[in-house]
Amino acid sequence: MNYVSTRGQAPAVTSSQAIINGIAPDGGLYVPEKWPKLKLDWKNLSQQSYQEIATQVFDAFFDDFTVQEIDHIISKSYGNQWDAESIVTLHNENKLHYIELFHGPTLAFKDVALQALPHLLTTAAKKQSLNDKIVILTATSGDTGTAAMSGFANVENTEIVVFYPEVGVSDIQRQQMQTEEGHNAHVTAITGNFDDAQKAVKSILSDEKLIQELSEKGMRFSSANSINIGRLVPQIVYYIYAYAQLVKNDVVVPGEEINIDVPTGNFGNVLASYYASQLGLPVHQFTVASDENNVLTDFFNTGIYDRQRDFKVTNSPAMDILVSSNLERLLYFASGRNDEEVRQYMKSLAENGQYTLTDKTRNYLQKFTAKFATQSQVVDTIKDVFENSGYLIDPHTAVGRFAYEEETQQTLLAATASAYKFPQTVLAALQEKNEGGVVDLQKLAERTNTVIPAQVATLFDKTIVHTKIIEPAMIMQSIKDELSI
Ligand SMILES: N[C@@H](CCOP(=O)(O)O)C(=O)O
Numbered sequence: 001m002n003y004v005s006t007r008g009q010a011p012a013v014t015s016s017q018a019i020i021n022g023i024a025p026d027g028g029l030y031v032p033e034k035w036p037k038l039k040l041d042w043k044n045l046s047q048q049s050y051q052e053i054a055t056q057v058f059d060a061f062f063d064d065f066t067v068q069e070i071d072h073i074i075s076k077s078y079g080n081q082w083d084a085e086s087i088v089t090l091h092n093e094n095k096l097h098y099i100e101l102f103h104g105p106t107l108a109f110k111d112v113a114l115q116a117l118p119h120l121l122t123t124a125a126k127k128q129s130l131n132d133k134i135v136i137l138t139a140t141s142g143d144t145g146t147a148a149m150s151g152f153a154n155v156e157n158t159e160i161v162v163f164y165p166e167v168g169v170s171d172i173q174r175q176q177m178q179t180e181e182g183h184n185a186h187v188t189a190i191t192g193n194f195d196d197a198q199k200a201v202k203s204i205l206s207d208e209k210l211i212q213e214l215s216e217k218g219m220r221f222s223s224a225n226s227i228n229i230g231r232l233v234p235q236i237v238y239y240i241y242a243y244a245q246l247v248k249n250d251v252v253v254p255g256e257e258i259n260i261d262v263p264t265g266n267f268g269n270v271l272a273s274y275y276a277s278q279l280g281l282p283v284h285q286f287t288v289a290s291d292e293n294n295v296l297t298d299f300f301n302t303g304i305y306d307r308q309r310d311f312k313v314t315n316s317p318a319m320d321i322l323v324s325s326n327l328e329r330l331l332y333f334a335s336g337r338n339d340e341e342v343r344q345y346m347k348s349l350a351e352n353g354q355y356t357l358t359d360k361t362r363n364y365l366q367k368f369t370a371k372f373a374t375q376s377q378v379v380d381t382i383k384d385v386f387e388n389s390g391y392l393i394d395p396h397t398a399v400g401r402f403a404y405e406e407e408t409q410q411t412l413l414a415a416t417a418s419a420y421k422f423p424q425t426v427l428a429a430l431q432e433k434n435e436g437g438v439v440d441l442q443k444l445a446e447r448t449n450t451v452i453p454a455q456v457a458t459l460f461d462k463t464i465v466h467t468k469i470i471e472p473a474m475i476m477q478s479i480k481d482e483l484s485i
Pocket of ligand 1: 139140141142143144145194226227265266318319
């Protein structure tokens with residue numbers, strides 16, 4: 001099975017080439033040429049481990065990898081670096097089922113894919129007989145950068161380059177990034193926002209001149225963001241695993257439709273659930289939950305994508321995004337794989353800051369509903385959920401929880417990060433003062449009678465090693481400086 005570009009002006013490639021490239025040379029995103037066949041026998045899947053289900057999904061999408069290669073990648077990615085043997089866990093509240101995706105090394109859902117991506121990438125490079133050093137460019141609003149560095153730190157023949165907004169990320173996210181010790185890690189704050197970082201990274205990934213200069217030095221670019229298909233596929237697994245667990249627990253009968261509710265910024269996580277539905281996961285409705293950067297809410301409600309609005313720095317910083325990259329992949333399928341139509345939308349977005357869907361394409365999106373939460377609604381939701389049930393959620397999960405409306409269907413809600421990644425907001429929600437640093441972690445543990453996760457317990461004892469701050473316009477130069485080209 002090959003991968004093609006959403007913009008239709010790049011050659012089709014194998015999965016290993018798509019993973020290495022990160023983005024297609026025409027600026028589009030790689031999508032599977034056809035949906036792989038995967039037999040979803042739910043009774044059978046309900047008896048399988050996370051790793052067994054992951055193996056089948058990886059086999060289906062990465063079909064130029066051997067069975068042995070996939071087995072090796074799965075065992076390296078989903079081992080004892082997770083604090084739950086099942087990798088993800090479910091927390092139930094009536095018809096709502098939180099998929100807890102924060103048991104990995106950096107306490108956010110990004111770990112699920114970013115513990116796998118380095119192994120996928122290094123295996124793909126071997127398959128393609130590539131000796132070049134791979135430079136992983138990453139734009140982050142807080143979680144991807146930390147998870148990418150955790151995955152790629154000290155991985156042979158790679159450099160990991162991360163740009164994050166100086167203002168907005170949480171104390172914990174900043175500390176995680178600034179204290180990264182990997183000898184191949186390059187971490188830089190920018191005086192702009194996530195969109196500035198992602199725009200620069202995407203254009204650099206297809207900058208022919210720079211690619212040539214890099215190649216002369218024996219290097220090539222790839223990406224750790226969800227624009228990389230190697231980031232997206234591992235995220236499909238947990239939706240299938242979670243549904244299989246609902247079958248196991250007699251919450252649904254095999255084939256019964258469920259709703260999926262995902263707090264999202266770059267649209268990768270919700271898109272992974274749509275991909276799972278294309279494999280046979282029975283979905284009645286997808287809820288796209290946003291924060292005050294509610295461009296996606298307006299888009300699904302009107303058919304108009306309009307990024308021309310103020311960028312807000314909110315208490316759910318990982319979702320502070322106005323240009324949601326992965327929407328392009330959904331548009332490709334919604335338009336009936338019409339790359340010409342996708343090109344027009346993306347051109348209009350770049351030139352005019354907006355585009356309007358055709359009626360036919362909009363009609364395809366009927367299963368998608370969208371809602372947003374303001375910062376005070378986020379805080380109130382954290383408080384209400386904790387007071388009513390003793391369950392502690394992070395601000396991003398709270399956005400999804402706020403968007404949830406009970407219906408006849410059971411709902412899976414992506415619980416995307418641990419509350420311990422955002423102690424200031426969570427403490428404020430619980431009407432506690434915050435002071436910053438380790439004190440807030442201790443306060444949160446005491447107030448909620450929970451335990452500080454080992455992943456962050458000693459974070460503030462670490463030495464800060466990355467302090468560089470630049471303007472967004474200097475991103476290209478900064479990459480050249482970091483890589484000495
Ligand atoms: N929420 C992200 C933004 C980047 O999204 P990605 O899924 O494309 O990596 C972050 O925390 O960095």
